[in-house]
Amino acid sequence: MRTRLTLLVAATTVLVLLAFLVPTGLLLRQVARDRALGQADDVIQTIVPLAGSDPGTLRLVVTAQAVPVTVFLPDGTTVGAPATATPAVRLARGANQALTVATGAGRELVVPVVGAAGTSVVRTVVTDAELSRGVTRSWLTLGGLGVALLLLGLLVADRLARTITAPITQLGAVSHRLANAELTARATPAGPPELREVAGALNHLADRIHHLLAAERDRIADLSHRLRTPLTALRLEAESLRDPDESARVAAAADGVARAVTAIIRQARRDVTTHPASCDATAVVRDRVAFWRVLAEDTGRAVTGSLPDRPLRVAVAADDLAAALDALLGNVFAHTPDETPFSVTLAARPDGAILTVADRGPGFPASAAARGTSGGDSTGLGLDIARQIATTFEIAGGPGGAVVSLSLPTP
Known part of the structure; x- marks a missing residue:
């Protein structure tokens, strides 16, 4: 935009200068020509009264002139x-009329x-x-x-273009910072009134986003804290069971839910702008596979992988990667x-x-890739949890099995 404004002003300035300088240059050339002819005419008018006088006096006056003058006597x-x-001299003598004739050398003035x-x-x-003396220097x-x-x-x-484009560039930079979750970024109102209004609107939007995210974190943390009371009651109920195995199984499940609740609270309180998330994906996946392997053995499922x-570092929090898997x-x-x-x-x-993650089950229905849909009477957010941490999320496979692939970014 800055370049286009500069080019526009340059084109306008060139047109104005051409409209002014070209006529002025032509006028200067004509003025120089008229001045030279006028000086020659003044010299001739000085000699004309002496043309019929004494030849000696005439010769003295003619040779004293700054320009070459010739007097043709009768x-x-x-x-x-x-x-x-010259033909002009003969014509002037015969017609008894002053002439100005253009020749190859310039202009010839004859006066009878x-x-x-x-x-x-x-x-x-x-x-x-x-005739053109001084014209080149003037041009x-x-x-x-x-x-x-x-x-x-x-x-x-x-x-001028910089005063317009600099605020626009700043607005773009602030927008990118906000898009990168840097919620403290704010634009400084500058430039024309319209850009100041846009900067104010962008700052208002950033404040609104910050307040909404803070409110969301508070609601998630509050909900998580509310879940602790029934979890505590569930753990007490598990401890009161007479069957030790059943008690241990229920207590382990309650502990798992408690860990998930704690992870939600930490995630809600985590500031991604000051604490970028990262983890060792190898350790997290190995731990979760070991956890699910126990249930797989109980249901007769073979686990490979x-x-x-x-260690393999990825730009995903360990809790988020574990939840997705x-x-x-x-x-x-x-x-x-x-x-x-x-x-x-x-x-x-x-x-x-x-x-x-691949299995040899019946596969996913066509609607499974849509966010928030499920064919198993659930909320349908299981795949969405995995989708949120991945740069690319792909589902493939049909009745012969399903394959879900997640691309995890580097820190």
């Missing part, structure tokens, strides 16, 4: 600069003078150099003035028959990692 002799009678002895003709020639001066005015116009246009033999494996157990094998694979990629 007897055929000449006084002044040597020259032959009628005397007692006959008609004399005063002649002078104004060369092209004299160069006008050209330099035009260039200076153009540069000045470009400088002013650039400054492949994990890296080294739990959601995917939970779908496997909820929507496939017992004894259905499944696999979990984690592989490194140049831009992060890819996590794949």
Whole structure:
């Protein structure tokens, strides 16, 4: 935009300068020509009264002139600069009329003078150099003035464009910072009134987003805290069971829910702008697979997979990655028959990692990829939990099995 404004001003300035300088240059050339012809005419008018006087006096006056002048006397002799009678001289003598004739050397001025002895003709020639004397210097001066005015116009246009584009650039930078979850970013109102209004609206939007996210965190934390009371009661109920195995199983489930509630509270309180999330994906996936392997053995499911033999850092919080993998494996157990094998694979990629969960069940219906839909009487948010942490989320497979792939970004 800055370049376009500068080019627009440059084009306008050039047109204005051309409209001013071209006529001025032509006028200066005409003025120089008229001045040279006028000086020559003044010289001739000085000599005309002396054309019929004493030849000695005439010769003295003619030779004293700054321009070459020739006087053709009636007897055929000449006084002044040597020259032959030209057609213009003969025509002026015959017609008894002053003439100005263009020649190859410039302009020829002839004036007849009628005397007692006959008609004399005063002649002078104004060369092209004299006709254009000073014109080139004047044109160069006008050209330099035009260039200076153009540069000045470009400088002013650039400054003006900068005052307009700088606030727009700042607004764009603030928008990108807000998009990157930097909720403290604010725009400084500057520039024209319209841009100031946009900056104010962007700041109001940022404040509104900040308040809404804070309110959402408070509601999530409050809901999580409310869940602690029934979880405590559930744990007490588990401890009162007479069957130790049943008591341990229920207590373990209650502890799992408690850990999930704690993770929700931490996630709600976490500031992603000051504490970027990251974790060792290998350790998290290995831990969750070990957790689900116990249930898989109880339901006769074969568990296979492949994990890296080294730590693999990804830009995802450990709680979020664990929740996403739990959601995917939970779908496997909820929507496939017992004894259905499944696999979990984690592989490194140049831009992060890819996590794949595959099973040999009936596969996903066509609507499963839609957010918030489910065919198992659930909320349908299991896949959405996994989708939120991935840069790309793909579902493939049909009746022969389902494959869910998540691309995890690097920190």
